[in-house]
Amino acid sequence: MSLDRVDGRVKVRGTATYSAEYAFDNLAHAVLITSTITKGYISNIDSKAAVAAPGVLAVISHLNSPGVPGYGEPRQPAERASTGTAFRVFYDNLIYFNGQPVAMVVAETWEQASHAASLVKIAYEVEAHRTNFEENMQQAAIAQGVQKNKNSPFQDYIRGNPDVITDAKVKIEATYTIPNQHHQPMEPHAIIAVWEGADKLTVYDKNQGVKSAQGNLAQAFKLPRENVKVNAKFIGGAFGSGIRVWPHTVAAVLAAKKLNRPVKLVLGRELMFTSVGYRPYTVQKIALSADESGLLSAITHEGTGQTSAYEEHLERTILASRSMYACPNVSTKYKLLSLDVNTPTWMRGPGDATGMFALESALDELAYALKMDPLEIRLRNYAESDPERNLPWSAKGLRECYEFGAEKFGWKNYPLEPRSMQKDNMLIGYGMASSLYGFHRHPSKAKAIMLANGLVIVQSATMDIGPGTGTAMTRIAAKVLGISPKKIRFDLGDSSLPEAPGQNGSSTIPSVGSAVHVACEALKKKLTELAAAMPDSASKDIAYTDILKYHNLPQLEVTEESKSGQERDQYSMYSFGCHFVEVHVNPVTGEVRVKRVVTCADVGKIINYKSARSQSIGGVVGGIGMALMEASVMDHRYGRYITTDLASYHIPVHTDTPQIDVIYIDKPDMLVNPIGSKGLGEIAIVGVAAAVANAVFHATGKRVRELPITVEKLI
Numbered sequence: 001m002s003l004d005r006v007d008g009r010v011k012v013r014g015t016a017t018y019s020a021e022y023a024f025d026n027l028a029h030a031v032l033i034t035s036t037i038t039k040g041y042i043s044n045i046d047s048k049a050a051v052a053a054p055g056v057l058a059v060i061s062h063l064n065s066p067g068v069p070g071y072g073e074p075r076q077p078a079e080r081a082s083t084g085t086a087f088r089v090f091y092d093n094l095i096y097f098n099g100q101p102v103a104m105v106v107a108e109t110w111e112q113a114s115h116a117a118s119l120v121k122i123a124y125e126v127e128a129h130r131t132n133f134e135e136n137m138q139q140a141a142i143a144q145g146v147q148k149n150k151n152s153p154f155q156d157y158i159r160g161n162p163d164v165i166t167d168a169k170v171k172i173e174a175t176y177t178i179p180n181q182h183h184q185p186m187e188p189h190a191i192i193a194v195w196e197g198a199d200k201l202t203v204y205d206k207n208q209g210v211k212s213a214q215g216n217l218a219q220a221f222k223l224p225r226e227n228v229k230v231n232a233k234f235i236g237g238a239f240g241s242g243i244r245v246w247p248h249t250v251a252a253v254l255a256a257k258k259l260n261r262p263v264k265l266v267l268g269r270e271l272m273f274t275s276v277g278y279r280p281y282t283v284q285k286i287a288l289s290a291d292e293s294g295l296l297s298a299i300t301h302e303g304t305g306q307t308s309a310y311e312e313h314l315e316r317t318i319l320a321s322r323s324m325y326a327c328p329n330v331s332t333k334y335k336l337l338s339l340d341v342n343t344p345t346w347m348r349g350p351g352d353a354t355g356m357f358a359l360e361s362a363l364d365e366l367a368y369a370l371k372m373d374p375l376e377i378r379l380r381n382y383a384e385s386d387p388e389r390n391l392p393w394s395a396k397g398l399r400e401c402y403e404f405g406a407e408k409f410g411w412k413n414y415p416l417e418p419r420s421m422q423k424d425n426m427l428i429g430y431g432m433a434s435s436l437y438g439f440h441r442h443p444s445k446a447k448a449i450m451l452a453n454g455l456v457i458v459q460s461a462t463m464d465i466g467p468g469t470g471t472a473m474t475r476i477a478a479k480v481l482g483i484s485p486k487k488i489r490f491d492l493g494d495s496s497l498p499e500a501p502g503q504n505g506s507s508t509i510p511s512v513g514s515a516v517h518v519a520c521e522a523l524k525k526k527l528t529e530l531a532a533a534m535p536d537s538a539s540k541d542i543a544y545t546d547i548l549k550y551h552n553l554p555q556l557e558v559t560e561e562s563k564s565g566q567e568r569d570q571y572s573m574y575s576f577g578c579h580f581v582e583v584h585v586n587p588v589t590g591e592v593r594v595k596r597v598v599t600c601a602d603v604g605k606i607i608n609y610k611s612a613r614s615q616s617i618g619g620v621v622g623g624i625g626m627a628l629m630e631a632s633v634m635d636h637r638y639g640r641y642i643t644t645d646l647a648s649y650h651i652p653v654h655t656d657t658p659q660i661d662v663i664y665i666d667k668p669d670m671l672v673n674p675i676g677s678k679g680l681g682e683i684a685i686v687g688v689a690a691a692v693a694n695a696v697f698h699a700t701g702k703r704v705r706e707l708p709i710t711v712e713k714l715i
């Protein structure tokens with residue numbers, strides 16, 4: 001039994017209101033002007049023609065910005081930000097990356113603003129830039145933030161004696177590369193900013209965390225937190241692009257302040273490439289050794305990721321290699337390369353999707369070197385407890401995932417030899433890979449209100465970027481209270497609601513789901529106590545509405561918080577999974593078609609199968625994109641992306657998406673939280689690219705270690 005999406009009808013009928021769609025009298029429209037150089041500074045801005053153009057209300061830049069109090073005074077003379085300073089919009093004349101916002105035109109209509117933006121003339125002094133990762137890789141270094149923090153997980157790591165790899169009989173060593181990839185949500189980022197006087201700000205902003213955006217904007221504009229309201233009720237996808245408050249949001253807030261009018265700013269697809277982060281270019285060198293039975297003796301994993309010149313973006317790239325398999329000797333190293341680009345950010349399965357592409361491809365290579373079934377080598381090296389932390393897993397149903405997945409897929413008695421399966425002139429390949437993702441749970445509050453008519457309103461400042469948060473929370477509340485989901489309304493996406501984390505790190509159901517559970521339990525307890533005070537209470541079932549009526553209560557309300565305790569130090573908590581993939585490759589054209597995927601996950605209890613399944617399918621589709629299509633390509637002569645739309649940046653469409661079977665172990669992990677449920681969003685994509693690449697190897701005998709696997713790499 002699954003619930004349909006509680007907001008499905010409003011979404012498909014177009015009556016759900018997204019950030020750009022709120023109506024205001026007097027709404028002004030903003031268009032950003034972005035840098036056409038990559039490094040240097042602005043020497044002049046000529047906005048005379050733009051200011052005189054029809055409908056124009058203002059041209060805003062560092063020359064006349066009302067300023068962001070939290071930025072501090074602009075340095076004089078302009079001096080480059082040191083590492084660790086978030087980009088400051090309209091702050092000074094320095095250019096850090098191509099596509100950097102440098103000015104903004106605000107007009108009565110979007111068309112007028114767009115036209116006027118074309119009239120603004122910006123003169124630059126150009127300095128030499130570095131954007132090419134491969135050319136500059138030797139300058140990568142351990143992040144400054146890691147050097148300063150002895151406890152950083154990104155410090156060099158050594159377990160046992162990884163040097164045994166030198167003398168190992170069976171070993172492989174390879175380098176794996178993933179390019180920049182950009183989040184491509186259906187809804188581009190957008191904001192409407194509204195000031196009420198000088199000290200009250202409301203924004204309708206596409207983001208993944210209304211509370212964090214509220215805190216961030218309050219800090220930037222030096223306002224009491226409660227004076228900032230952030231609304232983000234409906235989000236058309238994000239995948240990590242909405243975790244931070246980005247410069248364009250602040251730019252719109254500045255414009256609204258300057259004009260004392262509501263201002264709307266929508267990023268076109270092109271600006272999505274330079275405004276809201278991306279998955280960083282990453283090169284990984286992995287070496288694995290094993291004995292003849294396939295038992296791993298050593299793993300060494302070095303990762304180098306791209307970052308900007310002003311911030312260090314770290315992600316989990318090399319971390320999975322420490323805990324995924326029972327290997328006694330492991331070393332990891334992690335470095336960053338600063339380039340003249342905007343700062344990368346988290347993108348679905350950040351770090352793990354990248355790292356597990358390398359680890360799970362390398363393990364496949366090792367299996368083939370040993371002439372061993374790729375599933376068998378994973379079972380041989382199954383970690384029964386966490387080898388990194390030396391702790392028991394809270395729960396790990398990965399063995400069952402392998403078993404059920406293999407069964408469903410038909411993973412047995414097939415020829416292991418590459419190029420040995422052919423049909424209708426196509427090369428057929430099978431591939432598989434494992435998946436893991438750490439457990440994240442943050443303190444969360446939920447309020448549950450029962451009205452006199454029996455309707456229950458549950459509220460939390462959580463988000464729904466697509467997975468169907470409201471549906472899952474409704475299911476949890478209905479189950480605890482024992483009432484129909486139709487009698488429950490779940491409110492989210494509003495910073496005035498009870499404290500909750502943003503929707504990231506697959507933490508929503510584990511965190512907020514637990515809060516909803518305990519809040520509804522507390523409400524039920526209160527109702528039970530009130531019922532006990534009623535005549536005949538022991539002899540009959542009393543309706544909730546009668547309880548409120550008898551006690552003359554217009555409503556009954558509780559707010560509860562839920563958070564982790566000591567169990568976090570006693571157990572190692574992860575979601576686990578695996579994917580099985582069949583590809584068909586045209587040997588003449590090199591075209592790869594993913595024909596079948598079986599994806600399996602152990603994420604504890606599944607709250608609502610239908611929406612969970614959609615999330616798993618979405619993750620697999622993202623993984624197919626990562627494996628076969630997605631790459632943001634830059635022309636390094638200019639430091640500028642040449643993929644700036646969905647015609648040049650390819651993502652899978654329906655015809656690229658095969659039958660996907662989803663299997664869950666669905667056993668509650670009661671050590672992690674009161675609902676026994678772990679995160680699903682990220683694990684759905686982690687490992688998929690490796691499974692596809694492994695299947696391509698099995699089909700063709702070609703090991704492609706540089707994503708995406710496009711035709712020219714196969715012919």
Ligand code: MOS
Nearest residue numbers: 239240348504505
């Ligand atoms: Mo996810 S990358 O934490 O939105």
